[in-house]
Amino acid sequence: MADSTSTTATIVTEPLDTLTLPFGGSRLIEASAGTGKTFTIAGLYVRLLLGHGIESPLTCEQILVVTFTNAATGELRDRIRKKIQLAYRRFIGLEVNDDLINALYEATAEDNLPLARKRLDLALKSLDEAAIYTIHGFCQRILADMAFESSLLFESEFTLDDSEFLHHAVRDFWREKCYPLSGSLADVIQAKFSDPDALSRQLRPILGASSAIAKPAPQAFDKLEVNLNESLNRFKLSWPTAREQTETLLHSLPLNGARFGKQADGYPKLAVMLDALDNWATFGQGLPPAKVLDALSLNNLKLNKGGQIPTAQEAPELAHMERLAELIACLIPSFLYCARDGISKRFAAQKLERNLLTPDDLLLTLAGALKASQEHGLASSISQRFPVALIDEFQDTDPLQFEIFNTIYQADADIGSETEKAKDKLSLLMIGDPKQAIYAFRGADIHTYIHAREQTAKHYNLDTNYRSNKQMVDAVNGIFSQKDDPFISESIPFESVKASSFANSKVLTEQKTDDSALRIRVLSEEAEKGLNKTTARRLLADDVANEITSLLTDAQQNRCLIGNAPLKAKDIAVLVRDRHEANVIKSALNQRQVGAVFLSRDSVFNTLEARELALVLYAISDPKDERALRSALATSLLGYSAEAIHQFNQDEDKRQALLEQFAELNQVWIRRGIMPALLTLASQTQIIERLLSDSDGERRLTDFRHLGELLQQKATELDGMSALINWFEQALIENQPSEDAQLRLESEQNLVQIVTIHKSKGLEYPICFIPFVSLSRDNRKKPSPMLYHDNNKLIWDIEQTDEGWERQKRETLAEDLRLLYVALTRPVLKCYLYIANHSRFTKKSGMTSQLHETAIGYLLGIDDKACDYDRLLTQAKRLQQTCPIAMRLEELPAAGTTHLADMDIVQLESSDTAPVSYAPKTLKRAHITPWRVGSYSGLVKHVAHEKVLPGADDEVFPEVDVITDEVDDTPSRFTFERGANAGSFMHLVLELIDFTNADSDLNEQLPVAMLKYGIDESWTEVLKDWYMDLLHAPLANDGSLMLAQLTQQQKLVEMEFYLPINALHADKLNALLIEYGYSAGLNFDELQGMLKGFIDLTFEHNNQYFIADYKSNHLGNDTSVYHNQNMLQAIRSHRYDLQYIIYTLALHRYLALRMANYDYDLHIGGSFYLFLRGMSANAPQSGVFYDKPPKALIEKLDALFSETATDAEVK
Known part of the structure; x- marks a missing residue:
């Protein structure tokens, strides 16, 4: 079915010459795939800056460039910048390999070269202010800058996410229209739309297509409801008395045997239908059986050949059934039309009440302002500000977008004649390729392009493919030249390139x-x-x-x-x-x-991780809801088996522990936000390791983290858990594509x-x-x-x-x-x-x-x-x-x-003789070593998958005291319990308190931590005195630094990190450590994946960044024995030196990414390992071990972690 509106025969297309393309009026440039569309736009931009072909040069602020995504605007800006840089090089006398730039240089009079250089230099300096926008960004800028001319409230705010408003608008409509419905009509609506969310899913495309014309025009829903109820009541009253007469009439007709059964058997299927109507008239609360109404409707009655349908007067009940069927058939269309109208109005009213604009509102508002202000000249103001507009990806335009630019530049008025606009040299250049119009799902309308194509007199095309080799170009030409209308519409011709x-x-x-x-x-x-x-x-x-x-x-x-x-x-x-x-x-x-x-x-909300995360959020938000908790446990994120969940139901201790765990997560969410809560959950339940163990692990982990970021971002806009969960639910239901929710690259x-x-x-x-x-x-x-x-x-x-x-x-x-x-x-x-x-x-x-x-x-x-x-x-x-x-x-x-x-599966094999650079490293890695998450503990204990938790590394090996002096049982820091439980307790307290307000905070936090770790309350005073003493212990020789001086702004507690590792071998790490005087002797399996860890404390002091790690190790029964030699022995015994070297590398990478003038020697302060039992204000340097690994060691370790598997084999 070719497009009947085609005017292909009247359209003449010229090959585009970027150097000579005339400006002024409207021009359509069709750029087939690979023909250099962006290259052409950049070339035209430079021409306009130099004033080539126009009366006077334009600045970056005067040339409007519009495209359709933020990513595309970034690419356009970058390509234009490079083109201007190339032009500037040529205009200062350097040779460049660019025919257009060389031609522009040759066309510039020598006297004008200095001025041209200045223009190009100014353009480079001001390009960040250039008018390169998305369509929505352009509308937002105009409405903000010309709020008075566009009659817009000055305080209007912009939001990308309208899901919350739609959510409420749909529910408001549902309550108003559906709740009062009679039972029969409500059943019909319920059967079609189970809930408001189902209605929202079906209507969402229509709400975004405001120009869509309903055909045929539906009846008003309120009137239809009245008529249908009246018809139902009349039929229900008349059927019992009219039933016998109707049955007699039907038996007198030559009914179709396939539908009603054989006549010789008394039409058994008809008997079933009539019985169904009897039951409905006597007991039914809903509508009559739809199949029965359809079969017995007068004009739908199936008769054998030669049979004649009776008239409405002869068969009034059958005519009534036909009318009922017609009314019922109209019910859903009428409801949908009513819903679109009602929800749209509520949607708009809510946004107006809050003075908010969404992307669609920007377009509607500017289009309305342009239409309303024709006498006030808003269009003229815009065109004077931007005399030339280049619309990229024009095939993705929708009717409203084209209406905006058509109004500003009067594109429809410029059909080959010298209009006033053309004389003024206003230019609208529409650049696109209708053969690549593939975004109908997000509102793009190819028919808008076709309309613009027919209305624009001047057509140009780019006819050379710079992407593919000749055979590939010939092949594509061959495929699409087979038919006269390869794209069905004759308005989209195929021209070989x-x-x-x-x-x-x-x-x-x-x-x-x-x-x-x-x-x-x-x-x-x-x-x-x-x-x-x-x-x-x-x-x-x-x-x-x-x-x-x-x-x-x-x-x-x-x-x-x-x-x-x-x-x-x-x-x-x-x-x-x-x-x-x-x-x-x-x-x-x-x-x-x-x-x-x-x-x-695709949207990240259309993933398994999103659906499962919703269940996890329910459980964290209401930790007392054990059904929600069991649902969360059953997800692949948390990974509990059916047996483990059964144990949760049977074992009171395990049940209580899980409830407490989720109660704590609930408090983390309340105090610190949703992202810290999810990270804590991930740490406690090994979500990251579990996801990465899957064959699609990197994809799933990327989606999980992405969802966490979106939740955290949205949490800053919404008030409370319920609002955030409602937003997340709505995002799952609507699953609308947007740039921030688009799936990210996992690797x-x-x-x-x-x-x-x-x-x-x-x-x-x-x-x-x-x-x-x-x-x-x-x-x-x-x-x-x-x-x-x-x-x-x-x-x-x-x-x-x-x-x-x-x-x-x-x-x-x-x-x-x-x-x-x-x-x-x-x-x-x-x-x-x-x-x-x-x-x-x-x-x-x-x-x-x-x-x-x-x-x-x-x-x-x-x-x-x-x-x-x-x-x-x-x-x-x-x-x-x-x-x-x-x-x-x-x-x-x-x-x-x-x-x-x-057939045998062909597998990619590695080859030791193959040149190193030729082997696809990732493929080989996947074949040799599974991708996994390792830890410091795994490196020193040859453990493949070590659970890393804050404080759990204090007693990695069975404790061997360096000093074994006798001590009495009097409660003190030296008689306080030893082991991982004590270490975790000490860590938690230091994590919870504000060091500068410790005296007060300890009174509040000590009892909480003691209860959690089972520490008897009799230790309260001893522990408080100990903490106050160690917090005031000097860390520096000159006494200028102590923990008690660190404010909340200066420190970061429990910083979690993941260091990517391509191929880490124990022998290479040992050799590097020996080279710089550290212990070796490591023996672990090759690690490829991530090295994970927590830094107890990272803090800033005098513009330097330090690492501190708390150790509860028992070295003796007096602070004097916690001197450097004994601490060094413990450091080497437990391989804490490797730990702080890894921590230093993590901090080094972190700062290098975030500090403009980062320097290891200037900004890395070093590592403090704090043996808490030995620290005292009265014993300077006791219990405080310090080291700063050499810069060269950290840089070589950085390179070693980045080394590929192939590199590792060859070196």
């Missing part, structure tokens, strides 16, 4: 004799069994994984090169539609020991890239695999809401008609074609395109192909369900023959003959 002059320099060298850029791999099938989607997906993933493994194996052997360098894992991308497809690919790669990372625009290592096609837009990869585009969407169920376009207007088919469904499916197919175009234009050197004849079996139709519902099926000319493998292969061969050099067709074995899943 040329390869660049240096395209042949982009070479992939392989051992294979065939070097075709596009390899089309067709999966065979069994004729009788067909190929279901699950099987096809698995077989395709297996072949992708085997081929990737083969490529990387060849690279290890120097047989697969890009230029002169071996192919790397990160050079390969697998393009998928969603996380489900990504998981299939990642699983197949994991089987072959090939590491991969998943990049997506930046050398890994195969698994990328959604949406995320890949704008990116490029040397090799791409496109495995699943031939697997159709599931179109068996009508979508809700159902949206399509008619004459460029968005239609909401509120009754979900079959015609509307077909039109929406057609538009979905058109978007799939654009997605396929995006996917095929990502590879630079080679692409693997897979095709499988996905089939589906139904009783009605048998085995039918679904390929005709896919983009690749459409391009192959397969337009019906009757497609077998032979037909597919014939069409694929025909496609390949259009470009036989660039394309190669390969058949994969049939699933039933040589089952791909039964």
Whole structure:
């Protein structure tokens, strides 16, 4: 179905010359993938700065550049900056390799060169103030700067998150409309929308599409409710008396046997229907049975051939049923329309009451202000401020956005004539590619682009691909040139592009004799069994994984090169539609020991971690709710087995301990915030280690941390736990994509890239695999809401008609074609395109192909369900023959003959003889050593997975006293209990108190800590005196520093760190320690992953940063024996020296990231190891051990931790 509004024949497109493009009026620049769109924008920007082609030069503040994401604005700003820098170099006399810049230089009169240099220099200095915005950022700036002209309240605030307002608006509407409904109508609404959240999910796309026209126009819900109730009551009253007459009438008709049963048997199915109506009339509280109403409705009555439907006068009850069925069918559409209107008004009222603007409000407000202020000249004020506007990614514009720029620059008025605006040299440059319009799900409207295209007289295109090699360019040209309307709409034509002059320099060298850029791999099938989607997906993933493994194996052997360098894992991308497809690919790669990372625009709220974290939040927020606690324990985050949860129910001690643990977490949340509570939970329950033990561990850990950050950020805006949990619940329900909630990259290592096609837009990869585009969407169920376009207007088919469904499916197919175009234009050197004849079996139709519902099926000319493998292969061969050099067709074995899943799994093998730089390090690491979290204790005790908790390292080994003097039993610091319990107790008190207010804080915190660790209250005074004494013990020789002087602002308690480690071997660490005079003798398994730890105290003094660690070790029964020699012996015995060296490295990395002029010698103060039993104000330096590891040692340790597994083997 081609677009009936096309005017392709009247549109003339010129090749764009960046140097000579005229400014003034509206111009549309179509930039196919890889043709240098951003390069062109940067070049035009420099022209405007220099005044080339315009009456006078413009400044950065006068050139408006608009794009659609914050990331894109950052990239544009960076590319423009580099272009200006290049121009500046040329204009000061240096040679540059840029034809445009050289031409601009040559076109500048010598007398004007000094002024041009000044302009470029000023532009570089002011580029941070340049008008480069997202569309919402532009609207926000205009509304803020021109609040008076736009009639906006000056105190309006902006918020990105409107979920809280929508949450309340939906519930307000639900209460007002649904609670008063009669039982029968309420049942209908309840069946369709189980709760307000279900209604919100269905309406959210419509709330964001304010221009959508409901068709057909629904009845008013209130009136429909009255009519339906009246009709129901009349029917319920009339049926008992009219039943016999109706039955007699029906028996006199030649009823269809399939629907009503055989006439000879007295129409048994009819009898069941009538009995159902009897039951409803007598006992029913809801609506009559829907199937009965449908079967007995007058005009829907099925009769045998020759039968005649009675009139309404002859069959009044059947006519009544028909009217009832019609009213009931209108109920949900009418309710939805009423809900959209009612929720929108409540939504707007709540934001108005709080004087808040959301992103959508910014657009609506500015558009409304422009329309209302035509006499006051708001549009003129904006255009005078920004005489030239460049709109990037214009294909992603929606109607409201285009209306804003159209109003400002009068784009519609400039159709080839010299308008007033054109004379004034106002310019609107719209740059985009309709073939890459793939963001309909976030409001982009390709039909807006089509409208703008038809209304704009001057069209230009970029016709040279600078991304891909010539064969890849030829292959894409061949695929999309097969049909006259490859994107369904004739308003989106395909024009072949040329390869660049240096395209042949982009070479992939392989051992294979065939070097075709596009390899089309067709999966065979069994004729009788067909190929279901699950099987096809698995077989395709297996072949992708085997081929990737083969490529990387060849690279290890120097047989697969890009230029002169071996192919790397990160050079390969697998393009998928969603996380489900990504998981299939990642699983197949994991089987072959090939590491991969998943990049997506999906929301982090659409993850298992988000759903499980909600259960954990419930448990922490109400620690007395044991049902919530058991639900949290059952999550994979906390990892309790069914048996462990059963023990929780049976063992009172364990039950009480868990309840206390969550009660403490509740207090941490209240006192310190949600993020500290989650970090404490993670530490107590080994969440991080548990997640990382999973094959997808890095992905899951990244999501967990991301969610924690979002919760912490939102907690600063909301009041209390309940509000935060409500927000989190709403975010889970709505799952709306936003930049801050977008899934983050879990690793930046050398890994195969698994990328959604949406995320890949704008990116490029040397090799791409496109495995699943031939697997159709599931179109068996009508979508809700159902949206399509008619004459460029968005239609909401509120009754979900079959015609509307077909039109929406057609538009979905058109978007799939654009997605396929995006996917095929990502590879630079080679692409693997897979095709499988996905089939589906139904009783009605048998085995039918679904390929005709896919983009690749459409391009192959397969337009019906009757497609077998032979037909597919014939069409694929025909496609390949259009470009036989660039394309190669390969058949994969049939699933039933040589089952791909039964073939030997090819695994990536390491090779000791392979050159070091060639081996994909991450893949090899995954094969040799599992990724894990280690600790200091694990390094010194050869423990693979050591639980690290604050204070738990005090008694790592059984205590051996250095001094064993006799002492009486009088309570004192020397007779106080020893061991881990005492150490943890001492740590907790020092963590809880303010050192500068210890006298007061100890009275409050000592009893709490003593109760927790079972310390008898008789020790209270001894402990308080001991703490007050040690806090005033001098740490420095001159007495200038003591703990009691440290304010809360100067110290950081229990700083947790994770040090990434690529490949740590005991012998290399031993050698490094010996080199700098520290003890060696370490013996541990190779560690790859993270080294985790806690620093008891990190503090600042005189602009230096120190580490302090508390030790409760017993060295003797008098402070005098806690001198340096005895402490050094304990340090070496317990390997505390290694501990503070690692801590120093963690602090070194921390400060290096956060201090602009960081210097180890100046800013690292050193490490204090405080033996608490020996510290006293009356015994200076007793119990205080100090060391500062050499800078060279820390730097070499830093390098050692960053050393790759391959480096470690070769050195």
